[in-house]
Amino acid sequence: MCARYAFFNGKVVADDLGVTPLPDLEPRYNIAPMQTAPVIVPSDGGWDMEMMRWGLIPSWAKDETIAQKLINARGEPLREKPSFRAAYKRRRCVIPANGFYEWSGKRGSKQPFFITLRGSDLMPLAGLWEEWETPEALLHTFTIITTEPNELISPIHTRMPVILAPEDVARWLDSDGVPVEEASQLLVPYPADEMQMTAVHPEVGRVVIDHPGLIEPIEKQTELF
DNA sequence: CCAGACGTTGTT
DNA sequence: GTCTGG
DNA sequence: CCAGACGTTGTT
């Protein structure tokens, strides 16, 4: 799964993707579901960054309570799912991240890990977005696609987010030129030998905590394993 | 036909 | 135990 | 994902 991530280095989206970061972007070390975060979408032949809320709301939803259930979407059956298939065809997006968190252990003895890429600061995550009409306004929401874990993640989790290679970002975002059959080839586990994982402080579990110390390695507390 | 679901993960 | 909020 | 709430009435 992927239910917490960090995006603190906005400059990498300019360097690696040519997308201008939003001017008022704050560095974030603990982005949680139901919060607003930047998302990259096609715009005027190029790509743009836009703030959206994490937790997808399909256009047909009667209220927004479904959002917290749709923070992730399994990649394999995307085409058949009523909640996702419309967005899969027309509204694919990339969630810019620098790394994501996963936890191992049971409640009360959770150990969080921060996972990053070895070769790059930018970790582009594959996602979908939707537009939901409230009585007052249009609400833009997104979800992060998951796949099977690679050998790095599988010891602690059964799923991991889909990470796109920079050269695949264009194909993922091109809904007009790249049909779902082709796009689905991108929804695979990222190579484990290009990723790394470090144990971090459990205070990342608290959504109100958001500072650079959250991604700093700590000594593994072996009694937790 | 109408009513109700539409989802993921982890844990048991 | 289970749901909600972030 | 984790953390925190989970409730009502009356009084200030």
Add this chain to the structure above:
DNA sequence: GTCTGG
């Protein structure tokens, strides 16, 4: 909106 279950 569309599919499934009854």
